[in-house]
Amino acid sequence: MNIYKYASPTMFYPLAGKIIPWFAWPAGILFALGIFVGFFIAPTDFQQGDAYRIIFIHVPASWLAMFLYVLMALYAGVGWAFNARLASMMASSLSITGAMFTFLSLVTGAFWGKPTWGTWWVWDARMTSTLILLFLYIGFISLQSSIDDARRADRAGAVLALVGVINVPIIYFSVQWWNTLHQGATIRILQKPTIHGSMLWAMLIMLAACWLYSVAVVLIRLRCIILEREQNARAFAEVAV
Amino acid sequence: MNWPDLSMGGYGFYVWGSYLFSLIAIVWELVSLNHRKKAQSRAQKRVSPGIFERNY
Numbered sequence: 325m326n327i328y329k330y331a332s333p334t335m336f337y338p339l340a341g342k343i344i345p346w347f348a349w350p351a352g353i354l355f356a357l358g359i360f361v362g363f364f365i366a367p368t369d370f371q372q373g374d375a376y377r378i379i380f381i382h383v384p385a386s387w388l389a390m391f392l393y394v395l396m397a398l399y400a401g402v403g404w405a406f407n408a409r410l411a412s413m414m415a416s417s418l419s420i421t422g423a424m425f426t427f428l429s430l431v432t433g434a435f436w437g438k439p440t441w442g443t444w445w446v447w448d449a450r451m452t453s454t455l456i457l458l459f460l461y462i463g464f465i466s467l468q469s470s471i472d473d474a475r476r477a478d479r480a481g482a483v484l485a486l487v488g489v490i491n492v493p494i495i496y497f498s499v500q501w502w503n504t505l506h507q508g509a510t511i512r513i514l515q516k517p518t519i520h521g522s523m524l525w526a527m528l529i530m531l532a533a534c535w536l537y538s539v540a541v542v543l544i545r546l547r548c549i550i551l552e553r554e555q556n557a558r559a560f561a562e563v564a565v
Numbered sequence: 566m567n568w569p570d571l572s573m574g575g576y577g578f579y580v581w582g583s584y585l586f587s588l589i590a591i592v593w594e595l596v597s598l599n600h601r602k603k604a605q606s607r608a609q610k611r612v613s614p615g616i617f618e619r620n621y
Contacts, residue, residue, distance in 0.1 A: 363569045364566050364567060365566060365567070373573070373574040373576060374569070374570065374573035374576050375574075375579055377580050378579065378580055378583045381583060381587045385587070424593075424594055431583070431586050432583040432587065435579045435580075435582050435583035438579060541594060541595070544598055544602070545601070548602055548605050552605060
């Protein structure tokens with residue numbers, strides 16, 4: 325089987341249509357399971373009380389905000405370097421979901437900050453760099469939509485996405501590099517997590533749900549972008565649908 | 566299994582507010598995608614035969 329044929333938007337379009345349900349339905353199931361474990365199984369935190377339950381949406385949203393940006397920059401870079409149309413379309417598709425998760429990360433963080441820190445917002449390194457991430461997403465989306473020629477829009481967007489990727493490690497390490505109000509990482513790959521097992525499970529299930537949701541939504545949007553951009557829609561529809 | 570206290574120990578506004586906001590964001594994304602798909606299919610139907618052949 326030649327997998328490279330799926331680098332063509334025309335060939336990828338029907339494949340994406342087939343795999344979307346395999347991500348969408350498990351995402352819904354895992355969202356329900358994550359909420360159940362987070363609210364019915366995980367115990368109340370002895371310091372923060374029930375306010376800590378915001379982490380089950382805040383942490384996955386924050387991780388995805390960063391991860392989707394890196395993925396978007398990677399696809400934009402590949403699209404630019406190899407003139408791969410599908411990669412550039414994928415970057416465009418990722419940008420809106422990434423912006424949505426960044427916005428969610430900031431809003432849920434504010435909802436968590438008010439009861440625990442006593443303020444909705446401070447110009448803390450972690451929060452400020454996350455706000456810059458949201459501006460980078462908005463800049464990418466605005467730049468792409470302001471240029472009529474799709475190929476030029478892809479190239480301009482790729483430059484912005486690749487330059488902006490420097491902000492991701494700044495967000496991640498900001499709590500170590502600066503003395504911030506935001507707490508440090510609770511979960512590290514090489515160390516034992518410092519939170520209760522059921523809290524960790526709820527967070528990981530919600531992370532998986534958000535990830536599956538992102539894949540499904542990005543693929544649905546990618547199919548729209550493919551159809552919008554394909555110039556000979558009639559011929560394309562005959563082949564793909 | 567613990568039945569959660571709906572008031573979340575006095576933090577209900579913040580906990581439910583954050584989940585409500587997340588739900589609104591997800592529903593907004595799905596609805597806007599659906600609109601985009603519908604607009605796209607309407608645009609395809611509007612295109613009269615032969616236009617693409619003339620242009621390309």
